[in-house]
Amino acid sequence: MIESIPTALIDWSRAQFAMTAMYHWIFVPLTLGLAMIMGIMETVYYKTGDEKWKHTARFWMKLFGINFAIGVATGIILEFQFGTNWSNYSWLVGDIFGAPLAIEGILAFFMEATFIAVMFFGWGKVSKGFHLASTWLTGLGATISAWWILVANAWMQHPVGMTFNPDTMRNEMTDFLAVATSPTAVVKFFHTVMSGWVLGALFVAGVSCYFLLKKREMQFALRSMKVAAGFGLAASLIAAFTGDTSGYDIAKHQPMKLAAVEGLYEGGNGVGLTAVGMLNPQKESYDDGKEPFIFKIDLPKMLSFLATREADGYVPGINNLMKGGYTLPDGTTALSADEKIQRGKIAITALADYRKAVKEKDSASAEMHRKTLEENMPYFGYGYIKDKSELVPNVPLNFYAFRIMVMLGGLFIVYFIAVIFLMWKKDITRMKWLHIASLALIPLGYIAGQAGWIVAEVGRQPWTIQDMLPVSAAISGIETSSVRTTFFIFLVIFTVMLAAGATIMCKEIRKGPESSEQ
Amino acid sequence: MDSTYIFLQQYWWFVISLLAGLLVFLMFVQGGNVLLFFAKSEEERKMMVNSTGRKWEFTFTTLVTFGGAFFASFPLFYSTSFGGAYWLWMIILFTFVLQAVSYEFQSKNGNLLGKSTYRFFLMLNGKLAPFLVGTAVATFFTGSEFIVMKDNMTETMMPVISTWASPWHGLEALGNIWNWVLGGAVAILAQILGAMYFINNIDDKRVRNTSRRTMLWNSAIFVVLFVAFVVYLLLKDGYAVNPASGEIYIEPYKYLHNFLAMPVVTVIFLLGVVLVLAGIALTLLSKGFRKGIWLTGAGTVLAVMGLMMCAGYNNTAYYPSTADLQSSLTIFNSSSSLFTLKTMAYVTILIPFVLAYIFYAWRAIDRKKITSNEMKSGEHTY
Numbered sequence: 001m002i003e004s005i006p007t008a009l010i011d012w013s014r015a016q017f018a019m020t021a022m023y024h025w026i027f028v029p030l031t032l033g034l035a036m037i038m039g040i041m042e043t044v045y046y047k048t049g050d051e052k053w054k055h056t057a058r059f060w061m062k063l064f065g066i067n068f069a070i071g072v073a074t075g076i077i078l079e080f081q082f083g084t085n086w087s088n089y090s091w092l093v094g095d096i097f098g099a100p101l102a103i104e105g106i107l108a109f110f111m112e113a114t115f116i117a118v119m120f121f122g123w124g125k126v127s128k129g130f131h132l133a134s135t136w137l138t139g140l141g142a143t144i145s146a147w148w149i150l151v152a153n154a155w156m157q158h159p160v161g162m163t164f165n166p167d168t169m170r171n172e173m174t175d176f177l178a179v180a181t182s183p184t185a186v187v188k189f190f191h192t193v194m195s196g197w198v199l200g201a202l203f204v205a206g207v208s209c210y211f212l213l214k215k216r217e218m219q220f221a222l223r224s225m226k227v228a229a230g231f232g233l234a235a236s237l238i239a240a241f242t243g244d245t246s247g248y249d250i251a252k253h254q255p256m257k258l259a260a261v262e263g264l265y266e267g268g269n270g271v272g273l274t275a276v277g278m279l280n281p282q283k284e285s286y287d288d289g290k291e292p293f294i295f296k297i298d299l300p301k302m303l304s305f306l307a308t309r310e311a312d313g314y315v316p317g318i319n320n321l322m323k324g325g326y327t328l329p330d331g332t333t334a335l336s337a338d339e340k341i342q343r344g345k346i347a348i349t350a351l352a353d354y355r356k357a358v359k360e361k362d363s364a365s366a367e368m369h370r371k372t373l374e375e376n377m378p379y380f381g382y383g384y385i386k387d388k389s390e391l392v393p394n395v396p397l398n399f400y401a402f403r404i405m406v407m408l409g410g411l412f413i414v415y416f417i418a419v420i421f422l423m424w425k426k427d428i429t430r431m432k433w434l435h436i437a438s439l440a441l442i443p444l445g446y447i448a449g450q451a452g453w454i455v456a457e458v459g460r461q462p463w464t465i466q467d468m469l470p471v472s473a474a475i476s477g478i479e480t481s482s483v484r485t486t487f488f489i490f491l492v493i494f495t496v497m498l499a500a501g502a503t504i505m506c507k508e509i510r511k512g513p514e515s516s517e518q
Numbered sequence: 519m520d521s522t523y524i525f526l527q528q529y530w531w532f533v534i535s536l537l538a539g540l541l542v543f544l545m546f547v548q549g550g551n552v553l554l555f556f557a558k559s560e561e562e563r564k565m566m567v568n569s570t571g572r573k574w575e576f577t578f579t580t581l582v583t584f585g586g587a588f589f590a591s592f593p594l595f596y597s598t599s600f601g602g603a604y605w606l607w608m609i610i611l612f613t614f615v616l617q618a619v620s621y622e623f624q625s626k627n628g629n630l631l632g633k634s635t636y637r638f639f640l641m642l643n644g645k646l647a648p649f650l651v652g653t654a655v656a657t658f659f660t661g662s663e664f665i666v667m668k669d670n671m672t673e674t675m676m677p678v679i680s681t682w683a684s685p686w687h688g689l690e691a692l693g694n695i696w697n698w699v700l701g702g703a704v705a706i707l708a709q710i711l712g713a714m715y716f717i718n719n720i721d722d723k724r725v726r727n728t729s730r731r732t733m734l735w736n737s738a739i740f741v742v743l744f745v746a747f748v749v750y751l752l753l754k755d756g757y758a759v760n761p762a763s764g765e766i767y768i769e770p771y772k773y774l775h776n777f778l779a780m781p782v783v784t785v786i787f788l789l790g791v792v793l794v795l796a797g798i799a800l801t802l803l804s805k806g807f808r809k810g811i812w813l814t815g816a817g818t819v820l821a822v823m824g825l826m827m828c829a830g831y832n833n834t835a836y837y838p839s840t841a842d843l844q845s846s847l848t849i850f851n852s853s854s855s856l857f858t859l860k861t862m863a864y865v866t867i868l869i870p871f872v873l874a875y876i877f878y879a880w881r882a883i884d885r886k887k888i889t890s891n892e893m894k895s896g897e898h899t900y
Contacts, residue, residue, distance in 0.1 A: 004675040073618035087601025094593020095854045102590035105583030113575035114879045169668040172855040352672035476601035477678035503628035
């Protein structure tokens with residue numbers, strides 16, 4: 001048996017989760033986006049009876065199928081990994097966290113699995129209407145599945161609707177609706193799904209431009225571009241809007257994440273948002289006194305406005321969060337990291353004492369410890385923090401990932417507007433620069449999505465569940481070597497799958513739609 | 519304990535048993551893929567792959583839902599078993615991961631590994647997954663080596679609640695011959711189901727002959743393994759729990775007692791066994807009989823449910839620990855809270871609806887049987 005949790009075990013377990021999640025997120029957004037685009041195209045076919053739209057839809061479905069298979073393969077690992085590598089987490093919050101996963105299976109996955117079979121094998125076997133419904137239900141299943149898994153993720157970022165039960169030694173759900181419709185979950189859902197739709201649109205536009213560039217399947221390509229551009233613009237605008245809401249939500253519930261994203265060490269009133277900047281690579285810890293930036297350009301008061309909706313609102317920086325002492329929105333004074341850790345340790349000791357008292361049937365003492373536990377429960381997770389510097393997430397990774405995401409998001413909006421405008425006013429079949437730019441945007445779409453998840457997940461470190469459970473207490477007690485081995489097995493399998501999937505996709509694209517029109 | 523709570527724990531164990539039954543039945547996909555090995559021509563293999571290829575997602579999804587439902591209803595099992603029997607579950611998962619892309623990729627240009635590699639992945643998953651799932655289910659009776667110490671949560675250096683006592687992390691289950699017996703029975707049953715499914719789903723003489731041929735000796739092995747396990751189970755000491763104190767103790771003939779104490783479970787189990795055997799017998803005896811999959815399939819669901827209910831009901835520890843008897847999991851000490859079980863019970867009301875649309879879509883696709891002509895028609899095939 002293990003005496004203490006080695007840091008290497010935590011690192012490898014995190015690495016494995018991060019790697020499998022990142023691979024999964026290569027395939028999911030395209031699934032979400034393509035599903036909608038295929039649905040729109042098949043709907044046009046259904047309404048007009050125009051066979052060309054059917055061929056167009058079927059081409060994208062073929063690519064959808066290749067992508068979907070790897071999405072499924074990478075997804076199963078994520079679900080079971082909560083048990084295999086984060087077993088303590090699974091017990092402590094299974095009461096709340098298991099529910100969305102189970103609902104996801106029952107409501108979403110079966111819908112996807114059932115209707116994707118009809119979508120692929122049902123042509124000519126089922127009616128046109130049933131087939132169209134199946135295509136939409138496949139996409140709906142994927143989207144519902146995103147809802148529930150993002151509910152689960154949002155709950156980890158901002159836990160609501162539960163209470164800790166010291167007798168069963170776990171958190172128990174008290175309000176299902178609070179969990180399922182938490183504002184954090186709603187914002188996360190729209191932001192994440194929209195980013196998937198944006199990627200789907202970029203993918204369709206890029207691949208269509210490949211045909212324009214090659215001067216093949218021109219009508220097919222223009223048809224696809226039209227759907228992609230409109231759809232992409234709508235999705236990227238909603239993504240930008242929900243991104244802003246998401247920032248406000250983070251400011252309220254995860255101020256440390258916000259500070260890390262901004263590289264903000266000393267906060268204050270009327271803080272500016274860093275538009276462009278370069279971090280000082282010499283800065284190694286939050287309290288080494290070194291300048292955080294080599295240079296930066298601020299948008300005055302913008303961060304305060306985004307975080308508090310007031311131009312002069314107070315935004316704490318990393319040092320403020322560590323030192324405490326500032327006034328919180330509810331009028332109380334913020335605790336320092338040391339005080340929080342202290343309160344966390346009191347909570348954990350009270351929990352141990354409570355359980356001992358219950359075993360010894362000393363109800364008076366049990367009641368007393370229970371009260372102490374309840375008073376300090378909001379800081380419970382801090383009791384596991386060994387060094388307060390663990391509380392600061394990786395600043396450069398968050399800072400740059402965030403900027404990459406936002407800038408690319410802005411670029412996509414401009415791109416979709418440009419495509420719509422050009423298609424309306426001009427003949428884009430000869431605009432070589434546009435074709436090349438569209439192709440180049442496909443990988444950028446993937447990068448934007450990955451960068452977003454880096455901010456979401458690295459930004460909340462060291463917490464598995466914000467303020468409640470750090471990664472070091474969420475883990476399974478297995479040997480580091482086992483996790484390292486499975487990490488490399490997954491890495492090899494997923495990389496080979498990705499390579500094979502990408503090659504197959506390129507070949508299928510080169511082949512083009514089933515019936516050439518010109 | 520609140521009687522609603524007790525009822526919901528029993529109800530959720532029923533749901534888990536049902537999902538386990540459906541999962542084992544749906545592993546006809548895995549079993550069917552093993553038969554690729556016995557097919558004589560590429561044409562036969564192509565029809566087989568396309569036949570299971572239209573159903574594999576159901577098996578996959580049922581596995582995922584089984585995991586999710588177990589997580590939501592009995593989280594202590596989820597954390598203890600998955601986090602402890604790490605390698606057993608990981609190997610099962612690896613094979614499912616490989617399977618998931620193998621259908622879609624095998625016949626496509628640019629798949630890098632070649633068709634035979636992907637077919638090998640399908641067969642690997644077909645052989646290993648049912649066997650290891652069967653092995654894992656067998657440990658519900660034979661026990662595993664784990665320790666659950668909730669007080670560990672207050673040890674900040676080593677807060678892990680469930681720890682595995684065997685350094686083999688799940689692979690030690692292969693050291694027990696009875697785990698092999700049940701694992702083997704499940705693996706062979708999957709192949710029998712696969713053969714029956716092909717007989718039903720593929721309109722081709724060669725495939726039907728191949729399937730029937732494999733069924734003959736598979737059925738003989740299955741009956742021997744299955745009967746051996748049932749006899750062992752009925753004679754074996756079991757893990758009982760005192761409902762008042764929660765104390766776990768060894769009770770001789772516990773599982774025999776469970777069957778005697780719960781006639782409904784016994785009837786479900788026996789009916790399942792009869793249906794399994796009837797489906798096999800009718801298929802082997804009558805060449806024109808093609809509905810074996812439905813008889814044996816339904817029988818499989820019922821028989822597995824019967825076994826699972828025998829493992830969990832009547833104050834039995836369904837996941838016994840041989841390392842520390844008192845750590846054994848029961849449906850009482852490992853379940854979610856009353857609130858969660860109740861909320862989730864409302865969700866299960868949707869299950870019949872889900873089953874209905876699966877049935878409807880399945881029929882719509884299968885109305886026309888797979889033929890060699892369809893494989894050449896240029897429609898979507900694997």
